[in-house]
Amino acid sequence: MITLGIETSCDETAVAIFDSDKGLIGESVFSQIDLHSEYGGVIPELASRDHCKKIIQIYKHALGAIDPGEIDYVAYTAGPGLLGALLIGENFAQGLALSLNKPLIPVNHLEAHLMAPFLDEEKVEFPFLTLLVSGGHSLIIDVKGLNQYEILGQSRDDAVGEAFDKVAKLIGLGYPGGPEIERVAQSGDPMAFNFPQPMLHSSDYDFSFSGLKTAVLYAVQDIGEINSQTQADIAASFQHAATEVLIKKITKALEDTGRESIVLAGGVAANKLLRNKISLLKSKLNVDVLYPPLSHCTDNAAMIAYLGSMKVNEATFSLASHAKPRWPLGS
Numbered sequence: 001m002i003t004l005g006i007e008t009s010c011d012e013t014a015v016a017i018f019d020s021d022k023g024l025i026g027e028s029v030f031s032q033i034d035l036h037s038e039y040g041g042v043i044p045e046l047a048s049r050d051h052c053k054k055i056i057q058i059y060k061h062a063l064g065a066i067d068p069g070e071i072d073y074v075a076y077t078a079g080p081g082l083l084g085a086l087l088i089g090e091n092f093a094q095g096l097a098l099s100l101n102k103p104l105i106p107v108n109h110l111e112a113h114l115m116a117p118f119l120d121e122e123k124v125e126f127p128f129l130t131l132l133v134s135g136g137h138s139l140i141i142d143v144k145g146l147n148q149y150e151i152l153g154q155s156r157d158d159a160v161g162e163a164f165d166k167v168a169k170l171i172g173l174g175y176p177g178g179p180e181i182e183r184v185a186q187s188g189d190p191m192a193f194n195f196p197q198p199m200l201h202s203s204d205y206d207f208s209f210s211g212l213k214t215a216v217l218y219a220v221q222d223i224g225e226i227n228s229q230t231q232a233d234i235a236a237s238f239q240h241a242a243t244e245v246l247i248k249k250i251t252k253a254l255e256d257t258g259r260e261s262i263v264l265a266g267g268v269a270a271n272k273l274l275r276n277k278i279s280l281l282k283s284k285l286n287v288d289v290l291y292p293p294l295s296h297c298t299d300n301a302a303m304i305a306y307l308g309s310m311k312v313n314e315a316t317f318s319l320a321s322h323a324k325p326r327w328p329l330g331s
Helices: 033-037 044-063 083-100 109-118 160-170 177-185 210-223 228-257 272-284 302-310
Strands: 002-007 012-019 023-031 073-079 104-108 128-133 138-145 148-154 261-265 288-290
Touching: 002 044, 002 083, 002 302, 012 044, 012 302, 023 044, 023 302, 033 044, 044 083, 073 083, 073 109, 073 302, 083 104, 104 109, 104 302, 109 128, 109 138, 109 261, 109 302, 128 228, 138 228, 148 228, 160 177, 160 210, 160 228, 177 228, 177 272, 210 228, 228 272, 261 272, 272 288
Parallel strands: 002 073, 073 104, 128 261, 261 288
Antiparallel strands: 002 012, 012 023, 128 138, 138 148
16 A cells, blocks of 8 residues: 655655555655745745745655556645645645545644654554654643544743744854754853753643743843854753753653653654653663654654555545644644
């Protein structure tokens, strides 16, 4: 069974083909980072237009020598995301499915991130906890089974990836902020600034990153002109504080729920410091730790195709729109 996946929720145009017997057999991703970097963030209208320009060539590149007639299902991201960008992917998916006379599978982008680490595994072993951290989300999710999700904790303000972007801008780094902060932090002292770790000792699993971001702002204002070493120290100190909160909360969730597996997913899952700290939980708490390869941490169509292959019972020939800018897990 072959499932084609399409991802256009934000600023990546991506197509992938997943074979239930052979695994991932085709994939292509185009990132719009260069397009949006001069603005310091994603411009929705520009993102939608660029998806229009790129999606056909990305589809052809992912397909390669595969005969389109071999495709059994067309899965696509229906939400959450930027509505205009979602509609580009949905319209392309509908046109392709109609021309091939194949059914469609609208999938939840967040749900696909939960399954991304299992692309290279033989099967998904439920239940497990997921720490889903990206530019738009910071969630701790109890994944009890397919379509069975309970959100245990979430950010009450900024997502952690959003905080990385904003802090990077404050200290004069480029977009996206996560990779930039990680790069600069390598030469910094994580103890140079005593930034707060909000909600570290609260009794719940929620996060808050706005206070940490504000503390960085005040530090920058007090310093005035920032040299390269101070920039590195701020980056390292911020990264340390943010990841400590994430680790503390997921540790509490693991201890309270008794789950024996943890999945790290989302764009911030590419952060090496966070990956190293999560890996330490493997021996400390005697749990299995899984995260996607770096190429599948950020938005991609491989996870869409894979999740689609798990949801063939939800396939439909209906061409009604399922695009949802907001689509909470489990709804």
